[in-house]
Each structure stands twice: as C-alpha cells, then as structure tokens.
Amino acid sequence: MKLKPFFAAAVLGLSAALAGCAGGPAQIFTSNYGTVTDAGYQLPSVPITKIPRQYHRQIISYETDEKPGTIIVDTREKFLYLVMENGKAMRYGIGVGREGFEWSGTARVAMKREWPTWTPPAPMIKRQPELAKWRGGMPPGLSNPLGARALYLFNKGGDTGYRLHGTPEWHSIGKAMSSGCIRLLNQDIIDLYNRTQIGAKVVVKG
Template sequence: MDSDDIARRGLVLGSLALMATGCTSAMRRLGEPISTTFAAAPDRRYRRRHVRYQGNELAGTIVIDTSQRYLYAIEDGGWAIRYGIGVGEEGRTLKGEATIGRKAVWPSWTPTANMIRRKPHLQQYASGVTGGPHNPLGASALYLYRGGHDTMFRLHGTNEPWTIGQAVSSGCIRLTNEDIIDLYQRTPLGTTVLVI
C-alpha cells in the first residue's frame, strides 16, 4: 500500500467519523451540537451524477454554475460529473477563470478581515482553526488562484450538508464532504476553473 492509498483511507475513515459525530461550521459557534437527522441531507437533485454536458470546455476543466448550484467536472465525449454546491451570498462570489493553485486535506481555516467585519463573533477564530471535524472547510479544499496569487476563494467540504443548493457562504463554493473528497481525487493542481 503506497502513501496515496494510506492518505485516501485516512480521508475516507475521517469523513465517516465526521458524519457520525456531527460537526460545526463558521455559521455556528464551534462546539454547538448539530442535528444528524436525515432532514440534514441535501435535496436529492443535488446528489452527484454522471451527466451529458453540452459546453465547449476541454476535458479536465471545472465549470461552476452558481445560478443553478452545480459544479461540473468535464470529461471526454460530452460527459461530466455534476455535483450539487452551496454558493456565496449575493455579491460575495468569484466570477470568471481561475486555477487550482493548492490542495489540502483537512485544511485549517482563518476567517478573513471582511468576514470578521460582517460577523464580529468570528473574531474569536482570527488566529485560525486547525483542520479536522470541527473546521468549516470540511474534509478537503481546492484553492483558487489567479495570476499565481490566492484569490481567498475555495472549493471545499461542508459540515452543513443541508446548505447545498443555497446561497449561504462568504463566497466559497461548498460541496458535501463526500463530494469534495471525490472531486479532490480527480483534480490535479493547475486545473482550470470557470465560474459563471
């Protein structure tokens, strides 16, 4: 078993533990209990699916349709894997082209200065939250870059799967932890991302 297999197993097992224990996010104060009932699952229409894709983007591109709340990982032959997503609140979205400049498993999270201004209770996390089940970036994150610089926007997991299909984040694109694990494994550094 190589180190990639071990890392994948750890990620899957950690994700299962994450789902079993219930987690928190930036929308809740860390440590508050979260319901783990079936009502917490995303709407069926946002489940991951293999679909026909009509766009002109090259295989390997990620296309994010913020109005429809779907992310497409484009494949050869007019196909894509479609994931349901949660998007940024009105006026808090990145549009246009970016690239995946960094990847992280169980990433740490630090609220930006703008987030703290809008939500002062986040000041308590200004020094950051280490990666793990209580981190709002979930199991994995793909970092969006432009011109070699971090845009501060991410494709990441969420500990609030019921928010998939909604405009709730501070601008990042959120997927269920199961879906971000799948996308993370499919997505190499340098992948082009088009946000429409």
C-alpha cells in the same frame, strides 16, 4: 399476457434507450453518502434523502468546449461540473455565495489541502467579531468550515480568496448562503479532490 423472453428483452432495451434520450443521469451516487473514516476523522453520514435528487453526485451528458479536467461552476443552478471524456461530466450539488458575496471569473487550482486550517479573512472578522479567536487559523476538524478538503483558486492577480471546499452543513447545498466560496458535501469534495489536478482550470459562471 406473458411476454416471450426475446420480446421482453427488446421492450426492456427500448425502455432503457428512451430513458437515455430523456437526458437521465448515466450513473447517480446517492448511496455514497454514508459514514466515512478519513485521516482519523469520522465524517457522519449525510441524510441524503433530505437533499433534492438533482444535487446528488451523478455522471451526466454535458457538452462543452472546455477540456476534460476543467471545473465549471454554475452559481445560478447550484451545480459544479467536472468535465470528463466523451461528452460527460461529473455533476455535484453546491452551496454558493449569498447576495453581495457572489464571484465569477476564471481561475486555476493552485493548491489542494486535506483537512485544511481555516483562517477567517479580516472583513469577515469585522462583520463577526467572535471569529477573532481564529485569526491565527482554526485547526482542522469536523466543525471546521472548510470541511475535509479545500481547493485554492488563484488567477493572474494571485490568491482570489475563494475556495472549493467541503462543509458539514448539508442543508446549505442548493442554496446561496456562504461568504462567496463554493461548498460541497464532504463526501463530494473528497471525490472531487481525488479527481482534480493542480493547475486545473476553474470557470465560475455568475
């Protein structure tokens, strides 16, 4: 049976409303993981279809008492939320610290760096002596573990040693396999970097 235009529009509107009630994302950015040229580097595209859909960047409904601009990291669910206006948040999939390297607490974004240098901490060099060659810092690049961007987390005691950073290891998103830092896809850390202010509050939930 062919629906009259008005009735068809009403049905479509009801379907959209029901989808909203189901808590679906307001907007999902699955198509935003292609090749990116940035500061002379060419970031390869991410095989995003191999990453579970819940870890794709998306705007969702999110209730919190934290102010817009706050970053909330849920290490159990492997999500990072950037609080937005009007009960929304940008949600990113993340990789987190493996067992023995977890961290939780409250910090601030003290510094932001594009294509940062990575300096492995002494305990990591002790565990992996082959990293000693980077004691003075590994230059920026596509193979650098910090990826395209890094946000440096400080608290009252100073530098926590933890970072929110990019990673070329897309397969680590949604898993616990880092040395404690929070890693995002390079395309996602660029997006988060552009939306985050120095001094932003960061809440990491264990």
